[in-house]
Amino acid sequence: ASKGKKKATGTRGGDSLRTARPPLPHPNLSAGDRRGARPPPPGGLPLLLAMALQGKKLINNPDDVVTEFIEGLVETYPGLQYLDGFPEIKVVLRADAVGGAYDKVAVISGGGSGHEPAHAGFVGPGMLTAAVSGDVFASPPVDSILAAIRAVTGTMGCLLIIKNYTGDRLNFGLAAEQAKSEGYKIEMVIVGDDCALPPPRGIAGRRGLAGTILVHKVAGAAADAGLSLADVAAEAKHASEAVGTMGVALSVCTLPGQVTSDRLGPEQIELGLGIHGEPGAAVVELQTVDVVVEHVLKQILSQETQYLPITRGSNAVLLINGLGATPVMELMIAARKAVPELQLEYGIAVDRVYTGTFMTSLDMAGLSITIMRSDENILQRLDAPTKAPAWPVGSEGNRPPAKFPVAVPPSPSMKDDEILSERQELSKQGCMLEAAIEAAAKELIDLKDNLNDWDSKVGDGDCGTTMYRGATAILEDMKTRYHLNDAAGTVNEIGSTIRKVMGGTSGIL
């Protein structure tokens, strides 16, 4: 084999990645299949566009994604196990709650897959006892739900927490009836926290979204505290009635083995989407995240729909949930806006903030915001310790009403920050130096895009931006800080400016 560009380095003839073995049949990898699945768009660019829209995934056979996810999950977490019933029965359960001897109320949830880490990632002491997975975006069949109930339910009984979808209600409902006929004590709580659709769709139409995770936590902690089935169910129901969610997507999700939909334009976002790729309530133009967060909170807290029993003076917890392909940075930026917005605009005290990835929609980019009215009991349940891997660490405990940053410790030498006390009279040499610095800085500012472009060929493409930042700061400091009549001093002062703002390798050099 040749040492061409397409070969993996470090491999030798015969074992390169490309030829290691014949690729598995992947419906999403072959241009022929792609063209077969959707008609080429009109015009002269079908192939290129179809390629740009294709969903790349790190998977094997698309039919195996759920069972392989579960196998990886139990490899990662020693405390989790699964039932030996693949491919039909896909149940993750606490390794220590198997055998029918479980002495607390079992809490079981589940639904279609594609929402990882939900639901299996929330199995653990203090949260779910078992999670039942269906295929991607499909409710699990009755027999698999029954298997989960039989595996973990003891004499205290079992609470089923179900997201409000027809398939889940039917399958979990039928499984509950069957389990009751076998002598199990079963209660069900249905969560419909969607706030995106206007009231004509009514309560029946409210889908279960990320708010379900908070209901899991409340119920799991109540069960762990030894409460009876009736009391655990009552707490879960109370929590489910106090929670509302709405999402916003930058991209739609791609099912394993299928092509990506081009529903969403390149400068559009979707509001009030479903977590199964259902079209959202509205498509709007891309805006800053601050505007998006304002809008979503307004919709959730609308006094017109009154989805939530929350008014000025209420307490609440906030959950910012990534939809699968959203960087942590963007989730935190949304949290930064949502907390003061709730406190200052709506008069709601924010007791806890959970920012992370909880209930996804495969590889969708975007986030959802969940608000749950809180009280002493709910906070106690949310703060209770759990070993469920996907429940966040570090959000528990009381937050200060406002957080003031810590003062920067003083430097032993304050010279760097000295400001010239009066406008200096420049010598001829000082004027020339000023003009030269100004010209050099402006040249760097003009070169910003070119430098970025060149840098992106060999590095991370930020050289121009770094230079721009330094040049701008020098122009600013020159007027107020530099002793321009002293050329040597000025060079040191330029160094100090650079050290302060530029960072990166170029700065220090």
Added chain:
Amino acid sequence: ASKGKKKATGTRGGDSLRTARPPLPHPNLSAGDRRGARPPPPGGLPLLLAMALQGKKLINNPDDVVTEFIEGLVETYPGLQYLDGFPEIKVVLRADAVGGAYDKVAVISGGGSGHEPAHAGFVGPGMLTAAVSGDVFASPPVDSILAAIRAVTGTMGCLLIIKNYTGDRLNFGLAAEQAKSEGYKIEMVIVGDDCALPPPRGIAGRRGLAGTILVHKVAGAAADAGLSLADVAAEAKHASEAVGTMGVALSVCTLPGQVTSDRLGPEQIELGLGIHGEPGAAVVELQTVDVVVEHVLKQILSQETQYLPITRGSNAVLLINGLGATPVMELMIAARKAVPELQLEYGIAVDRVYTGTFMTSLDMAGLSITIMRSDENILQRLDAPTKAPAWPVGSEGNRPPAKFPVAVPPSPSMKDDEILSERQELSKQGCMLEAAIEAAAKELIDLKDNLNDWDSKVGDGDCGTTMYRGATAILEDMKTRYHLNDAAGTVNEIGSTIRKVMGGTSGIL
């Protein structure tokens, strides 16, 4: 305002999202800026392609992403604080370790931003005492590192853990010298865990990647146990010499405010990439994740390069790290392959598995794999409790050498699983029923793609796949399980097949 398609539902004239306020100046939102930043590609499709390649982000001003991330982080976690030095000084620290009275060794890390949750998400008791953030992909300036050192270092001193990049080495190194001259006890450990580049690049060229997180944990736990600065530094150095990492990307990352690079083709993946968008060691065709994991492990454990002191019979821990936009499902599928591959192919006992998002590259899709040789002491440090929000829960404790799934509990009625004991002699009616079922099932199988297509218009696009699964199982069960001579019985038996395999709403209906 009209109720056009572009308006958000539930809003009234004057307050729709689109017109809520004039959009902030966003270099990445305007077609004019985009065309200015890179020349239009040749041919007739510049705009459409430029749009497809543009990076959508949920941010405000691209210049503010790091400070706004930090503000959101401290809103989320009550135990974290930041220094009041924005925009130059971007330091996150333990709220309880401020004021110079900290009585253990302070452990500080940091570097360019864009790797969230690293490094600030790993600040907490038992891990980092403070994290210093630079701008996106740019090392933090000396003064900000100094501010972090001064803020949290007590009499026990401070360990700086630095990823092996020129900028970080220079800035942290200079800050360390300055701090020493102010009387602080400082040690530095440099992590270069990259295994992608062949040995000619040498140790000097090995970049710091996700393995750094494991070094943070070892050092943080050692410091928390009360060890001296010399001992904490020795443990961190020992860990840094036993760790190797290599990544694979499906997409490159997009810097805030910039356009997405088209470096990676639609059916290509990049191996051995840098976490700052540096081109990888090789571009190869998209393969199944199993093949990719095999290749990456081979490279990390190469006996030729001997990057790691790991041989057959060694113990190790495994870290599967998402690069920013990788769904949990795909990370777990990779973990599922990596564990048995290490154990069976390389004879390495896998002591712990950490699967999640630790050290990202903005919105890059893909993952990296890290292997660290483990021993009793390292395992004790990794298992030690920490409140750092981004360190995973549930991976601690001994794993069984192999995990056997739990048997499905028996059903009180086993009728569903009965298999016909002998080939049945079909009546004329039985033959007709068989032909009718076969025709109906095959029709459904043929309709799979059309049904999926229609379903994707109103739902999640899986109706055809669900029907296909049911029809296939019916064809299978018919020969072995159905009493075809009894039409009513056969209908029940079809119901039982569907209940077993189909799930979803269509199954139960």
